[in-house]
Amino acid sequence: MVTMDLSGKVALVTGGSRGIGRAICLRLARAGAAVAVNHHGTDAEGVVEAIEGGGGRAVAMRADVARKDEVETMVRATVDAFGGLDILVNNAGICPFHNFLDMPEDLWDRVQAVNLKGAFLCSQAAARVMVEQGRGGRIISISSISALVGGGEQTHYTPTKAGIHSLMQSLAIVLGPHGITCNSVMPGTIATDINREDLAEPGKRAYMERRIPLGRIGEPDDIAGPVVFLASDAARYVNGAGLLVDGGLFVNLQ
Ligand code: NAD
Numbered sequence: 001m002v003t004m005d006l007s008g009k010v011a012l013v014t015g016g017s018r019g020i021g022r023a024i025c026l027r028l029a030r031a032g033a034a035v036a037v038n039h040h041g042t043d044a045e046g047v048v049e050a051i052e053g054g055g056g057r058a059v060a061m062r063a064d065v066a067r068k069d070e071v072e073t074m075v076r077a078t079v080d081a082f083g084g085l086d087i088l089v090n091n092a093g094i095c096p097f098h099n100f101l102d103m104p105e106d107l108w109d110r111v112q113a114v115n116l117k118g119a120f121l122c123s124q125a126a127a128r129v130m131v132e133q134g135r136g137g138r139i140i141s142i143s144s145i146s147a148l149v150g151g152g153e154q155t156h157y158t159p160t161k162a163g164i165h166s167l168m169q170s171l172a173i174v175l176g177p178h179g180i181t182c183n184s185v186m187p188g189t190i191a192t193d194i195n196r197e198d199l200a201e202p203g204k205r206a207y208m209e210r211r212i213p214l215g216r217i218g219e220p221d222d223i224a225g226p227v228v229f230l231a232s233d234a235a236r237y238v239n240g241a242g243l244l245v246d247g248g249l250f251v252n253l254q
């Protein structure tokens with residue numbers, strides 16, 4: 001029987017302390033997974049408590065995803081805490097809106113390091129564990145509608161989101177033979193801390209709401225369901241795909 005039950009599975013979610021990552025942690029836990037909640041700069045105690053309060057299992061994992069040593073320690077600690085690793089969600093990401101002509105090189109470098117190199121480091125460390133375990137696995141990366149369209153103040157960011165999707169396509173080939181599926185989820189505009197200031201610009205929120213056929217900006221939980229689906233047995237033959245979750249924004253061109 002096809003099921004979205006994740007009982008007995010272990011998940012690691014990067015940037016799980018708030019926003020989309022937090023919603024993913026809560027939904028994975030509700031589906032039965034034990035969840036390692038990665039955090040950096042903010043703490044994850046609220047998410048861990050919410051999961052444990054609902055009868056689930058969770059542990060906080062501090063690490064900067066751009067640091068190989070910290071990522072490897074985090075993956076080892078997840079395996080030590082829960083006895084394995086079945087699902088990796090590459091969610092951590094930054095988007096410090098900036099114009100192009102005076103984009104500082106170090107800002108470009110940091111966005112690449114967190115968003116794209118972070119997904120590479122976490123995927124490699126997690127895949128090594130999954131291959132060794134020999135029971136398959138799931139790697140799900142939070143790409144973006146920005147993999148498909150540009151953004152005037154996101155010239156450092158959109159290439160990382162296209163790159164993350166491309167990384168999942170290549171990993172689908174490398175890891176498929178091990179029963180590990182690799183896919184990306186491409187959110188449209190979801191109201192979180194990452195775009196709080198951008199959406200507060202005069203007229204911006206109303207403009208986006210008019211552009212989205214479903215009539216509203218997304219909320220973090222709108223992304224969590226598709227991630228649980230991709231993590232589950234129901235998606236066992238989905239590999240190398242990009243799932244756009246944008247309320248219809250992308251197709252609304254005319
Ligand atoms: P957010 O700012 O609320 O969350 C980002 C998370 O990443 C935070 O938990 C933060 O602590 C974590 N993080 C940042 N740098 C990190 C690092 N070096 N190591 C570990 N964790 C780090 O924003 P969000 O909207 O929830 O973003 C989550 C993901 O969704 C990002 O990858 C973002 O690009 C993507 N996304 C967001 C939207 C949107 O409209 N909000 C749309 C498409 C894609």
Ligand code: RM4
Pocket residue numbers: 095143144145146151161188189190194195198
């Ligand atoms: C997303 C997408 C959203 C934007 C965030 C910051 O990938 O571009 O529209 O608000 O990034």
